[in-house]
Amino acid sequence: MRNPQTKHNPAALPHKRLRASLNVLSSRIHDPVNKLWFINRTLKGFDEKSEGLKRLPIVRGIVFHYVALESLGELIWSSNPVAVALPTRPLWVLYRLRHVLLALTIGAISLGGYRLGVVGYDAAQTGADWLFTRLIPTPAMASADVLESYPDREALPPKSVWLVSSEGNEELWSNGLRVDTSFETVGEPRSFFAFPTDGAPPVPLGGNPIGIVYHASQSDMAPLAREFNRDILTTTRELVGWLSRREIYNYMIDRFGLVYRIVSDKGVAVHAGVSIWADDDYYYLNLNKSFIGVAFESQWNAGRDIITEAQVQAALNLTDALRARYGIADANCVPHGLVSVNATRRLIGYHADWAQSFPVGALGLEDKYLVPPASMTAFGFGYDDDLAKRLGGALWPGVAQAEREVDARAKEEAVSPEVLRARLHRRYRENLDLVR
Amino acid sequence: MENVVASGEGRIGLDVGTSKIMSIRQSGNQLKATTEINAFLPLPHSRITENILLQNKVHYYQNNGHFFVYGNNAEKFAGLFNAETRRPMSGGLINPNEPSALILIKTIIQGLLKKSKGKDDLVCYSIPGAPADAPSDLIYHEQLLKGYLTELGYKSKSVNEGQAIVFSELEKENFTGIGISAGGGMCNACLSYLSVPVVSFATSKAGDFIDKSVGSVTGESATRVKMIKEQSLDLASSPKDKVEEALHIYYDEVINTLITTLNKAVAQTSTETFQLDKPIPVVLAGGTAQPKGFRDRIEKALEASNCPVPISEVRLSPNPTQATARGAFIAAVYDS
Ligand SMILES: Nc1ncnc2c1ncn2[C@@H]1O[C@H](COP(=O)(O)OP(=O)(O)OP(=O)(O)O)[C@@H](O)[C@H]1O
Numbered sequence: 001m002r003n004p005q006t007k008h009n010p011a012a013l014p015h016k017r018l019r020a021s022l023n024v025l026s027s028r029i030h031d032p033v034n035k036l037w038f039i040n041r042t043l044k045g046f047d048e049k050s051e052g053l054k055r056l057p058i059v060r061g062i063v064f065h066y067v068a069l070e071s072l073g074e075l076i077w078s079s080n081p082v083a084v085a086l087p088t089r090p091l092w093v094l095y096r097l098r099h100v101l102l103a104l105t106i107g108a109i110s111l112g113g114y115r116l117g118v119v120g121y122d123a124a125q126t127g128a129d130w131l132f133t134r135l136i137p138t139p140a141m142a143s144a145d146v147l148e149s150y151p152d153r154e155a156l157p158p159k160s161v162w163l164v165s166s167e168g169n170e171e172l173w174s175n176g177l178r179v180d181t182s183f184e185t186v187g188e189p190r191s192f193f194a195f196p197t198d199g200a201p202p203v204p205l206g207g208n209p210i211g212i213v214y215h216a217s218q219s220d221m222a223p224l225a226r227e228f229n230r231d232i233l234t235t236t237r238e239l240v241g242w243l244s245r246r247e248i249y250n251y252m253i254d255r256f257g258l259v260y261r262i263v264s265d266k267g268v269a270v271h272a273g274v275s276i277w278a279d280d281d282y283y284y285l286n287l288n289k290s291f292i293g294v295a296f297e298s299q300w301n302a303g304r305d306i307i308t309e310a311q312v313q314a315a316l317n318l319t320d321a322l323r324a325r326y327g328i329a330d331a332n333c334v335p336h337g338l339v340s341v342n343a344t345r346r347l348i349g350y351h352a353d354w355a356q357s358f359p360v361g362a363l364g365l366e367d368k369y370l371v372p373p374a375s376m377t378a379f380g381f382g383y384d385d386d387l388a389k390r391l392g393g394a395l396w397p398g399v400a401q402a403e404r405e406v407d408a409r410a411k412e413e414a415v416s417p418e419v420l421r422a423r424l425h426r427r428y429r430e431n432l433d434l435v436r
Numbered sequence: 437m438e439n440v441v442a443s444g445e446g447r448i449g450l451d452v453g454t455s456k457i458m459s460i461r462q463s464g465n466q467l468k469a470t471t472e473i474n475a476f477l478p479l480p481h482s483r484i485t486e487n488i489l490l491q492n493k494v495h496y497y498q499n500n501g502h503f504f505v506y507g508n509n510a511e512k513f514a515g516l517f518n519a520e521t522r523r524p525m526s527g528g529l530i531n532p533n534e535p536s537a538l539i540l541i542k543t544i545i546q547g548l549l550k551k552s553k554g555k556d557d558l559v560c561y562s563i564p565g566a567p568a569d570a571p572s573d574l575i576y577h578e579q580l581l582k583g584y585l586t587e588l589g590y591k592s593k594s595v596n597e598g599q600a601i602v603f604s605e606l607e608k609e610n611f612t613g614i615g616i617s618a619g620g621g622m623c624n625a626c627l628s629y630l631s632v633p634v635v636s637f638a639t640s641k642a643g644d645f646i647d648k649s650v651g652s653v654t655g656e657s658a659t660r661v662k663m664i665k666e667q668s669l670d671l672a673s674s675p676k677d678k679v680e681e682a683l684h685i686y687y688d689e690v691i692n693t694l695i696t697t698l699n700k701a702v703a704q705t706s707t708e709t710f711q712l713d714k715p716i717p718v719v720l721a722g723g724t725a726q727p728k729g730f731r732d733r734i735e736k737a738l739e740a741s742n743c744p745v746p747i748s749e750v751r752l753s754p755n756p757t758q759a760t761a762r763g764a765f766i767a768a769v770y771d772s
């Protein structure tokens with residue numbers, strides 16, 4: 001009978017204390033593949049980098065944490081991002097500074113002598129583990145309790161919405177909207193061109209926003225679990241603070257439905273980038289200056305953006321308030337994925353947040369997924385297979401409609417669709433010079 | 437099933453077992469498992485047989501004046517043609533005494549995997565622990581499989597079956613613990629620490645051994661014993677007839693061999709370079725682990741045996757027959 005047995009060589013395993021650290025870190029990653037990758041990458045990296053350091057346990061310890069940090073960084077910021085939760089910004093800083101930190105620490109130890117080094121290392125290791133534990137919480141929202149769709153809004157929108165009170169950092173509006181203003185910045189005043197659809201010369205406009213673009217932050221968040229109570233708010237507030245310093249988005253709605261104003265309504269925020277949209281009268285290019293940006297703190301899961309019921313309610317109130325105040329047309333309230341383009345490659349859907357399943361109906365808006373995108377019908381943009389893949393299969397119906405319209409027009413003008421699209425795209429290029 | 441990371445595209449986990457071959461791949465956000473029984477049915481050449489096979493759209497392979505029906509169809513048609521199925525593998529490895537083994541395994545694998553589409557498609561396939569008396573058998577087995585996969589256009593790597601169980605079942609424990617697959621041809625086990633295999637081994641007493649032994653002491657055919665075993669065996673209550681009694685006895689034999697070997701293997705390592713920090717779990721998978729009461733018997737045997745490593749718990753995989761393929765899939769995906 002065979003009684004075989006293979007003994008492997010577990011030399012790759014580091015010292016007991018470092019194994020314990022590795023255990024602590026690994027426990028924060030809740031996906032078998034990511035965890036396996038992280039452990040193996042760390043062990044291998046440590047094995048390579050710690051060769052020849054056998055007699056220097058302290059330095060080995062530092063190198064170990066350095067390698068672990070590097071592995072985590074790669075895991076989180078790889079081109080193929082994974083489900084490790086935020087708050088990644090402090091980690092990001094650490095990650096960027098990892099070489100400096102490594103050099104400094106090792107330098108300090110060799111200069112400060114062994115004893116000091118031991119004390120310092122103990123503190124550093126405890127600190128590092130603590131930090132890692134806080135930085136890498138377990139992944140978030142169970143998708144089981146996420147609604148597949150939200151019912152359409154029944155009531156008519158209020159005719160007017162006004163500010164009821166403004167105390168401290170909170171505004172209360174007459175339709176129930178509450179806005180946290182602690183991170184608000186003013187921003188550059190709006191001024192932009194609108195391009196009449198009938199071909200008349202462009203019209204300079206400014207002051208009030210003309211529309212709303214909805215975004216999904218697709219960020220990683222702290223998990224929604226009691227033990228992360230402290231992280232949950234800190235994460236969001238850190239994110240909002242960070243956005244505010246960079247003037248990204250006008251509003252952000254967190255997962256509890258709290259609305260933060262980041263840049264004032266009349267101020268320009270960075271959000272829509274290279275983008276195109278149209279209503280009956282005008283085309284709008286590069287919407288930052290003309291449209292308000294509203295972001296949902298969200299998670300990308302199973303090919304869609306996941307948000308909560310509280311966020312939908314808050315977005316409804318915010319949309320009503322903005323539309324009532326600035327007379328924004330339904331036609332100009334649109335998800336980012338439908339307006340974003342890649343101008344160099346002449347493709348739609350460059351950013352694909354909310355390129356599907358945005359709850360338009362629940363916000364009392366018409367279905368923008370049925371609207372043929374002006375980028376295609378007026379400016380000759382197209383799409384590639386990659387977009388459908390990113391969206392998990394199908395593109396929104398407006399795209400096919402736009403394609404039919406372009407084909408029909410090409411037939412009418414007796415040219416091939418390609419020729420027509422190239423011609424349309426030339427017009428885009430000319431107009432673009434004006435918005436730069 | 438829970439979702440494994442998004443980048444599982446083009447990655448396949450393949451469990452090449454003595455009784456079945458199973459592939460797991462990602463399909464949308466889910467894992468999809470496909471199984472073919474690892475058996476074939478040789479049928480003498482005749483017009484009628486050929487017609488029946490054609491009418492039923494059964495794939496077969498023709499050689500030496502025989503039709504070879506393989507995979508799930510082999511079992512299906514065995515009754516119909518009143519013939520016995522044969523196995524291309526025995527004891528966890530490709531059967532060297534079965535002349536049609538090579539071509540049939542290859543055909544079954546081909547049917548499961550199809551030709552590779554992307555040039556970076558990777559298959560991770562399970563292999564048993566090395567037989568101490570003939571380690572080259574395993575190398576031969578492993579290289580043959582690798583060759584087939586290359587022919588089908590896949591990159592490939594192998595994973596020890598016990599370790600695949602660790603990958604699949606011990607994520608919560610950061611891949612620290614003992615994974616055991618009690619299958620048809622053998623029991624495979626691996627002790628891993630933070631996913632690093634510390635020791636792995638295999639015993640050749642498993643499901644097939646039970647069927648054959650019980651058959652020979654009771655006068656029943658092994659096929660019938662297997663059926664009784666799979667449909668009604670309950671190791672938690674006392675046996676009701678001669679066959680059940682024999683099943684209990686040989687199950688205990690399988691368990692004792694497994695635990696004795698485990699203790700020997702672990703004892704050697706734990707005194708050397710490696711020491712455990714805390715008690716570790718044992719997780720059971722494989723078809724032979726399925727009867728009610730199996731887990732309890734393993735737990736009792738471990739307690740009675742003074743196992744050299746402290747054990748925190750013995751648990752049964754929630755999906756015992758898929759665990760190997762799932763672990764192989766995880767190994768295929770993380771390897772990026
Ligand atoms: N419900 C059941 N009760 C008892 N035994 C079962 C049951 N289902 C399957 N088996 C037995 O499990 C064995 C097959 O298990 P499994 O599919 O895990 O093996 P395998 O992977 O093909 O073989 P190996 O890993 O040994 O090469 C067979 O002996 C079969 O009789």
Ligand SMILES: [Mg+2]
Pocket residue numbers: 451452453454597617619620722760
């Ligand atoms: Mg098996």
Ligand SMILES: [Zn+2]
Pocket residue numbers: 214215216271336351353
């Ligand atoms: Zn966006």
